[in-house]
Amino acid sequence: MSKIATREAYGKALAEFGKDPNIVVLDADLSKSTKTDTFQKVYPERFFNIGIAEANMISIAAGMATCGKTVFASTFAVFASMRACEQIRNSICYPKLNVKIGATHAGISVGEDGASHQTVEDMAIMRSLPNMTIICPCDGIETRAAVKAAIDIKGPVYLRLGRLALPLVHKEEDFSFELGKGIQLKDGGDVTIIATGLMVYKSLEAAEMLKAQGIDARVIDIHTIKPIDKDIIVKAAKETGAIVTAEEHNIIGGLTGAVAEVLVQNYPVPLKAVAINDVFGKSGKPDELFQEYGLTPENIVKQAQEVIKMKK
Amino acid sequence: MEKQQLLELKKTAVRIRRHIIDAVYHAGSGHPGGSLSCTDILTVLYFKxxxxxxxxxxxxxxDRFVMSKGHCAPALYATLAEKGFFSTEELKNLRKIDSFLQGHPSMKDVPGVDMSTGSLGQGISASVGMALAGKLDKKDYRVYVIIGDGECQEGQVWEALMAAAHYKLDNLTVFLDHNGLQIDGKITEVMSPECLPSKFRAFNWNVIEIDGNDLIAIDDAVEKAKATKGMPTMVVANTVKGKGVSFMEGEYGWHGKAPNKEERDKAISELDKAMELLGGE
Structure with missing residues (x-):
């Protein structure tokens, strides 16, 4: 199966949808890594390198947006969400400006660069900003649709993208993407695995493993972290009675937090999380890091077994 | 500038100063000192x-204007009201719960405000974005900005200066409201950003130094900026904090404090006298 990183799909989508003359792309000296150079090659006049100055880039993006531009601003997720956090809040979210933050190298799958360049906090931080929409696509096909959706809605969007090449979860032919709506990938009645980003394909693998044990797991791909799809979560809680969340992010404040908030306020059922347990990452190969931090199909299976035991 | 036009501008500046004093008085909080120091710049920009x-x-x-030192919202709002974007009566509602006049400039709430500001250092970057968009679209609008001298302690200001020079944004004119004071005291004592003019020159900006409370000097600087090609212009406007109200002039205590009734009346009567000296309304 051919693999593609979501950052790669992001660059291609920018080049594809970039024919709209209102679209401009900014980068902070990482265009070869964030893949905005794919856009730059096609539309050099609408690409602006701001240099290693992320805070400046975000506020410049805001200024361009006030002049009617649809602005994509890209850097690594760690710098976008934290170095430039207050600029995102005050220059973009408060005035609700049309800026899309293409945050690549999210999670620990950055690998060898280590904790300084990995991001386990960004969704928690971005979720708490009013007016912000957060999309964390699980494969190249979903990324293309996410970029299109980000262009179509007017306002701030945080696109959470990864470095690692991923297998395709979706099929081009029958794929439809609706912002704020989760996608049920597999039906099941015993437990629901709600996953985002690269944990989605691992959840499908986990569901196969569970099936072999006679456990029928539902799998939901949540691409839009905010606004979260309340309906699909509550329905899953009612029909399966137990939830496992799976995300390449701190257990605090990301997908797990968002799902838990929906559950406790609407239909409380037991929940177990496959996430990073409030620690920083470290250097290593992505697969080694997944093992170390439990971001594996095996751990999803284990948590599913545990949460089923908690069902009343 | 013609004599009559200069006289009108002087009267407008007095009106804006009266609005500032009254707005901050009614709000019971706000920033009169820096608002009064940059009033003459706003007057020349919006009325000429x-x-x-x-x-x-x-x-x-x-043309765009960004009040990068966003706490001087009273000066911006007073100018916009005097220009006719909304009623001057509204200024009395500054900072009140049901008012659109937020404590710091909010572009979604206040007609005429081109960028939301308040967090120092961000406005000047946004103005770089506006100027860049203007170049990209081959439009001939100009972008004007006021930054504070204390604000120059923010690293983002220097990122913005670097980017504006790199992209040769000659459609961008920034005024440094160089009143020498910030909340905690003199800028040179709190954390000196000096020598600012030479730093701006080192960042490849066209630098013009003027008396920033002199309407003719401000006007000349704007003309020179318009005539400058290939680089952005920084007008180092040496100003007096609290300008126009004797007991506020040069006093950093008036950075972020509202006058009480007695102080308000004294300030207004001084400004009324200034208006009389100009021949009255």
Whole structure:
């Protein structure tokens, strides 16, 4: 199966949808890594390198947006969400400006660069900003649709993208993407695995493993972290009675937090999380890091077994 | 500048100063000192140079203004009201719960405000974005900004200066409201950003130094900026904090404090006297 990183799909989508003359792309000296150079090659006049100055880039993006531009601003997720956090809040979210933050190298799958360049906090931080929409696509096909959706809605969007090449979860032919709506990938009645980003394909693998044990797991791909799809979560809680969340992010404040908030306020059922347990990452190969931090199909299976035991 | 036009501008500046004092007095909080120091700059920009349309505040071809030192919202709001974007009566509602006049400039709430500001250092970057968009679209609008000298302690200001020079944004004119004071005291004592003019020159900006409370000097600087090609212009406007109100002048205590009734009356009577000296309304 051919693999593609979501950052790669992001660059291609920018080049594809970039024919709209209102679209401009900014980068902070990482265009070869964030893949905005794919856009730059096609539309050099609408690409602006701001240099290693992320805070400046975000506020410049805001200024361009006030002049009617649809602005994509890209850097690594760690710098976008934290170095430039207050600029995102005050220059973009408060005035609700049309800026899309293409945050690549999210999670620990950055690998060898280590904790300084990995991001386990960004969704928690971005979720708490009013007016912000957060999309964390699980494969190249979903990324293309996410970029299109980000262009179509007017306002701030945080696109959470990864470095690692991923297998395709979706099929081009029958794929439809609706912002704020989760996608049920597999039906099941015993437990629901709600996953985002690269944990989605691992959840499908986990569901196969569970099936072999006679456990029928539902799998939901949540691409839009905010606004979260309340309906699909509550329905899953009612029909399966137990939830496992799976995300390449701190257990605090990301997908797990968002799902838990929906559950406790609407239909409380037991929940177990496959996430990073409030620690920083470290250097290593992505697969080694997944093992170390439990971001594996095996751990999803284990948590599913545990949460089923908690069902009343 | 013609004599009559200069006289009118002087009267407008006095009106704006009266609005500032009254607005901050009614609000019971706010920033009069820095608002008064940059009033003359705003007067020349909005009443002589800027192409803005009060009936279409979001006209894409308009000149832009960014109050990067956003705490001087009273000066910006007073100027916009005097220009006709909204009623001067509204100024009395500054900072009140049901008012659109937020404590710091909010572009979504206040007609005529081109960028939300308040967090120092961000406005000047946004103005770089506006100027860059203007170049990209081959529009001939100009972007004007006021930054504070204390604000220059923010690293982001220097990122913005670097980017504006790199992209040769000659459609961008920044005024440094160089009043020498910040909340905690003299800028040179708190954390000296000096020598600012030479730093701006080192960042490849066209630098003009003027008396920033002199309307003719401000006007000349704007003309020179318009005539400068290939680089952005920084007007180092040496100003007096609290300008126009004797007991506020040069006093950093008036950075962020509202006058009480007695102080308000004294300030207004001084400004009324200034208006009389100009021949009255």
């Amino acid at each position: 140079h800027m192409n803005v349309n009060i009936n279409d505040p979001n006209d894409l071809d308009r």
